[in-house]
Amino acid sequence: MISSIAELIADRIGTMPASERRAAQTLIASYPMIGLKTVAEFSTAAGVSSPTILRFVARLGFQNYPEFQSSLQDELAAQLQSPAIRTLNPPSPGGGTVSPMLEATLDNMRETFRHLSDKQLADIAARLAERRGKTFLIGGRFTDPLARYMAAHLAVIQPDVFHLAGQESMWRDRLIDMGKRDVLVIFDIRRYQDSLIRFAEKAHQRGVQIVLFTDQWLSPIARFARHVIAGRTAVPSAWDSSAALFVVAETLIGAVTRQLEADGARRIREMEGLR
């Protein structure tokens, strides 16, 4: 079974003429970067002419050069998505149903945070910590509990935190209270809910700053969002996983708390007296 272009080349390099073999070796030497550049660059790097490069990729079975490049990119994307860490954690012994789930979840988290800079999180935390306006939280069918979780924590450390629950008509009425000083935190992963999108759009029109928690395919709400957090959700299960987003939420909760502590908010000191 040949699953990568590198293997394909290794398989057929024996049957190639000299110049094409040079091309193959050049590609393998700095795999796969040269293949992503132009034919001209590839050809000069290999010291052959451009038609030779094209004949080379044709021999590998590709219709044209762009198709070859797409294939390389797909391979690269797949490689980047499955972190090397997988090899560090010994594969589960019993082949049970548990480990794959855990492994995938851990990977998702690492990936999610890899795409999330400290600065981004700090910005969002700062926005949530500055108490000029109100904070609203809402989620979709399965993600609303995450909104509740976050709301439950934020409400302890600052005033004017509201979780939008119940029927769509309920929250729509709350739009009246929202303005450009306010923040709306939305959780929305596939399949994206129309009602949430509509709501986000209206809030956006009112100038509300939207912080969106979504999956890597980005809810349409990203269009209106000031900040977007794209979490990985794929796991070997019938359901998508919200675990990565959950951890981001917890991280944000912690950051906001620390921020408010640093600001010396009286409320925090009072709260600590209660702990």
Added chain:
Amino acid sequence: MISSIAELIADRIGTMPASERRAAQTLIASYPMIGLKTVAEFSTAAGVSSPTILRFVARLGFQNYPEFQSSLQDELAAQLQSPAIRTLNPPSPGGGTVSPMLEATLDNMRETFRHLSDKQLADIAARLAERRGKTFLIGGRFTDPLARYMAAHLAVIQPDVFHLAGQESMWRDRLIDMGKRDVLVIFDIRRYQDSLIRFAEKAHQRGVQIVLFTDQWLSPIARFARHVIAGRTAVPSAWDSSAALFVVAETLIGAVTRQLEADGARRIREMEGLR
């Protein structure tokens, strides 16, 4: 010090107009693959026009699109050379707030699952999947969202799943409906809530099977519980983390779903028709 394009984007995304921000978010979401494709593909993926993409890369400081792509490729090449250091986000320098939190959370999960056998999870899943009785879920002040999350999923794949919300007096009344064929899933971590403990005790007296999600110091409810899941909750934050319990919950949801599928439950087949 900015060393990657991803950081550069995170740094400047705040100063960008809306459409360019969409471009930035799209790129970050599937970093860096989209950036290696053509302007046209990038623009349609982001839902903006191609000039916007070009303005976006210009704002990042690149003279033209090819230069931007080369830069991405160089970055990618550097990453591929040292797979171990594949850090998109370098460890935060200034005693960052993110990495320790993530690391601790990941550790918590590993630890939690290390103390959790496949058999234990399988038993619980089997108990939840056998639909002889009803399933009730409830949680504490901060963990109730986890109960909701689990309830939202289980309710899709089987009947008679109830999340107990609202005031204490509300659920107490539901005790009447509970019997020895029923299951009660409780989430309770420090500080353990008296109301929950009382409720668990009464349910236990009625013969209800209790599945307890708690922390490693075990809620007093463990005394009445048929199954206890002890998750690690310590993180470098002012709050405890429920992330490990969340992942266990998701794992269980997946296991129950699989179980029901294996049982050939009609409901599951019908559900899949809707997906």
Added chain:
DNA sequence: CAAAATACGTAACATACGATACAGCGCTCC
């Protein structure tokens, strides 16, 4: 050793790609 077949590069070609000019629109600030 001759003749044919294959390999390879040069040069011309067509297309698709990135770049630019411009107009419409919404927003902000007097």
Added chain:
DNA sequence: GGAGCGCTGTATCGTATGTTACGTATTTTG
């Protein structure tokens, strides 16, 4: 409420890129 500015998309343009045709060089084969 009006003027100005900035943002964004449409349409157009030049060009770099992949592609192809063809002629020369090299190897292979009878």
